[in-house]
Amino acid sequence: xxxxxxxxxxxxxxxxxVLDWLAxxxxxxxxxxxxxxxxxxxxxxxxxAAGYESVCFGQKTYNGVALISRAPxxxxxxxxxxxxxxxxxxxxxxFPLATSAADGAPSSVRIVGAYFPNGQEPGSxxxxxxxxxxxxxxxxxxxxxxxxxxxxxxxDYNITFDDADVWDxxxxxxxIHCTDEERYELGxxxxxxxxxxxxxxxxxxxxxxxxxxxxxxxxxNRGMRIDHILLSQALKPLAKACWIDKTPRxxxxxxxxxxxxxxxx
DNA sequence: ATGACGCCTAGAAGGCGA
Numbered sequence: 001x002x003x004x005x006x007x008x009x010x011x012x013x014x015x016x017x018v019l020d021w022l023a024x025x026x027x028x029x030x031x032x033x034x035x036x037x038x039x040x041x042x043x044x045x046x047x048x049a050a051g052y053e054s055v056c057f058g059q060k061t062y063n064g065v066a067l068i069s070r071a072p073x074x075x076x077x078x079x080x081x082x083x084x085x086x087x088x089x090x091x092x093x094x095f096p097l098a099t100s101a102a103d104g105a106p107s108s109v110r111i112v113g114a115y116f117p118n119g120q121e122p123g124s125x126x127x128x129x130x131x132x133x134x135x136x137x138x139x140x141x142x143x144x145x146x147x148x149x150x151x152x153x154x155x156d157y158n159i160t161f162d163d164a165d166v167w168d169x170x171x172x173x174x175x176i177h178c179t180d181e182e183r184y185e186l187g188x189x190x191x192x193x194x195x196x197x198x199x200x201x202x203x204x205x206x207x208x209x210x211x212x213x214x215x216x217x218x219x220x221n222r223g224m225r226i227d228h229i230l231l232s233q234a235l236k237p238l239a240k241a242c243w244i245d246k247t248p249r250x251x252x253x254x255x256x257x258x259x260x261x262x263x264x265x
Numbered sequence: 266a267t268g269a270c271g272c273c274t275a276g277a278a279g280g281c282g283a
């Protein structure tokens with residue numbers, strides 16, 4: 001089975017590219033971020049015609065997330081229960097897992113698709129909101145992992161793990177996406193028993209998931225790895241591969257992010 | 266670097282992203 005995440009930076013603009021990508025990469029679940037459209041504008045029919053179900057949590061202008069899937073989503077939850085938020089950043093649902101349990105009983109996987117706050121600048125109000133949001137996410141996930149031991153948290157985290165995720169570590173030191181406070185929170189998610197799928201496997205050096213539109217960022221590979229797929233303990237043994245697909249970043253009018261894919265046995 | 270690009274709401278130019 002394959003699961004993927006992609007910040008599309010406007011689904012209105014990127015829909016043809018998403019459909020093309022799904023045709024070439026038939027994943028079981030694709031989490032989308034930064035739809036930048038309201039629920040009434042979501043192109044359910046276009047995904048249906050391509051053979052995919054879809055559930056969304058939209059918002060005008062900013063944010064907005066969705067789960068595109070072969071099987072229908074079950075037990076859909078929007079945003080973080082227990083954390084009050086005006087923004088549409090999280091959508092969760094359960095999907096059938098092909099790998100059955102030891103007793104042969106049907107099993108499911110819990111998918112949490114998330115668009116983490118950007119934070120703008122350390123010390124700003126938006127940065128404080130980002131830290132509060134991260135704490136809210138962690139408090140909720142702690143119990144969510146008990147209810148759903150087979151869980152994937154994937155999306156645009158807007159946080160790098162360490163210098164290996166940054167094209168210019170010195171220039172980005174203590175800058176947004178690279179501060180100790182953000183990395184502490186990311187580490188705290190790992191401490192819940194989640195594993196970074198990317199680093200379970202050998203990866204090319206300077207593997208990034210985002211490149212600035214400006215100054216030929218992609219061509220010069222001046223990027224950061226800020227889109228992540230985290231696997232719960234119960235799923236980690238099933239992981240077979242994880243990769244970043246840079247192909248759509250080469251399109252005309254691309255998203256600034258590339259999709260990340262994990263394959264499970 | 267008050268920059269570079271792209272998308273959004275606007276109905277011009279500014280907010281925001283990362």
